[in-house]
Amino acid sequence: MMTNLFSTFDPTSLFNQPLNWMSTILGILIIPISIWMTPNRYFLIWKKINFTLHKEFKTLIGNNSLLGSTLIFISLFSIILFNNFLGLFPYIFTSTSHLTMTLSLALPMWLSFMLFGWLNHTTHMLAHLVPQGTPPILMPFMVLIETISNIIRPGTLAVRLAANMIAGHLLLTLLGNTGSHLSLFFINILIITQILLLMLESAVSIIQSYVFAVLSTLYSSEVI
Template sequence: MMNNLFSIFDPTTNIFNLPLNWISTLIGLMFIPYTFWLIPNRQFIFWNLILNKLHNEFKMLLKINSFKGSTFIFISLFTFILLNNFLGLFPYIFTSTSHISISLSISLSLWLSFMLYGWINNYQHMFIHMIPQGTPLILMPFMVMIETISNIIRPSTLAVRLTANMIAGHLLLTLLSSTSNNLSFFMLLILIFTQILLLILESAVAIIQAYVISILSTLYSSEVN
């Protein structure tokens, strides 16, 4: 039974007080054996094409100073978020990316690793990055303060962006479906058509959000080199 509107996002399914809803995060591992087929199928070829496009784009954003294989970190991030966003569109599957605990854990760990690497190895570059070129001398303290604040809030903005987009779509679908009990047949058809359009929109949002998070993480990492 739903206690309030946001209780649909609570991990309430449990056995021996173990929240089983979070197991949905690992469902994406079921798709990994496709990559070990001797003869690649069409799904594997299509997925490889997407990964190659992402690899080339991330490599261009990371520039020549990046380490070899560093693009696979962001490709893995894109794949993880994409699978969890898509799986959340299916009935009775828990959307882990709609919780701030998952999205903040991902963004905070990435941001913290970038900051530690940058300040330990390239501290001069990190100081220079705080003051844009051509800034007047009187504005330099304010620019340092603004850049520091904007740098600190980066993980929270990444987490809130992903969580808010996932929650908004799911709440809208839930609100529309809750009104179906007292509708006429004609209005019910309109509601079903609207739900289908919203599911298509949510599928696009799932792809876009995974792409945006991975691209922004790549841009943040390129600033520390």
């Protein structure tokens, strides 16, 4: 029995091993083997998506980007998208609804951007702390505000993804638990509502992985 509503999202263990987190790599297992062998429809669709993302990320980073720098953001988009979609299936643990997973993606990336920027482009990073046209009297406050906004970036990235994923799952869980107490007419309405919510969650899964990747790309463009 659940101790509270959020306990449905707690990782469980088997023989003291947290096997739920293995769902993070479960997406690799459902990919057809033929996608790696011959250029079939799956491969061509995924290649088209990756090429579109590459062009957009390349535009966001700018002309000063290193060769192949968009690959990390395409990979980030892919792993978040896989985990978001897998969480919509019954009895599959949604790792992206936990801050453990989202912070593990956001924090190291943000730290690497900051270290690279401050070590290689110190003047450029200092210039970012004071927006152009700021009155001299407001400069100390702007430096403080910009510093705080830079520090909380990994937190906002992680919380945004986790909150959006857990919100839809909570709503689906709440509505699903009421089914045993409803009449046949209301059960039909509930099923239709659940299907519509599932479609909405599918769209949210794509949008949130895209937003995470795009914001990470924008943060990296500031340090180059």
